[in-house]
Amino acid sequence: MSDFWLYALLLAAVIVLALAFYAGKLLKQVTQQKEQQHQAQIKHQQALNKHDKKVLDSVLLITRAMQQEQCEFDEGCWRLSVLLSSLKTMTEMPVKFPGIYGLYNAIKDLAIRDARKTLTKKERMREDYKRMTALNNMHDKVVADLDGLHQFTAEQLTRLAA
Template identity: 75%
Template sequence: MNDYWLYLLLLGVGIILVLAFYAGRLLKQVAQQKAQQIKAEQNQQAALNRHDKKILDSVLLITRAMQQEQCEFDEGCWRISVLLSSLKTLSNMDTKFLGIYGLYDAIKDFSILEARKQLTKKERMREDYQRMVALEKMHDAVVSDLALLHQFTTEQLNRLTLNTTAT
């Protein structure tokens, strides 16, 4: 009878050891999956940062061109608005730069390229007049936004550069 209990005890200890080993393997797998998930999230964030850095470099270039009057305000606001709207790590740019987005909103439905060529002379003149009125109305707000945008873009590029070198 003592041998019977001894075998049961050994069997119980064996089962506990097997379960402990299995639990240890599962914990190790969970830790590896968590590490892989963190690495994937870091890679995703790095990709978003690289995307935004390219966008912000373009925005800064256009902003400088507009400040130096090498780019028309209507074209610059159009391009900047589209670029800022494509940022992945920043949002609500339309509420930060009301002048730029305001001019964009005023002209975004105007015909361009081939569609403009299809307009009659009267329709082109009407759109040109509306564009000039919008430019005149929004000029001071756009100039003010350009200074803010230059500072904002420079700060964001510095932040992204610091994040890139830290990882």
């Protein structure tokens, strides 16, 4: 009878050791998976930052051009709105820059390029009037936003470079 208990104890020890080995192996896999997920998150964030840096470089260029009156405000606001809306790591741009987005929203439905060419003279004049009215109404707000946007963009580029 004592041999039976000895064999049972040995079998139990072997089972416990096998389960402990298996548990250790599973823990190692979980640790590796967590590390892989962490590395994937880092790469994803780096890709988002790279995208945003490229966008912010363009925003800075357009902002400077608008401040130096090398770019029309309506075209600049259009381009800035599209660029700012494409940022991956920053949100609420319309709230931060209401003048730029306000002008964009006022003119976004107006015809441009080939669509403008198909308009009659009267329709073009009507759209030009809407565009000029929007520009006049929003000019001061856009100018104020340009200063803030320039500063914001420079700060974000510095942050992304770090």
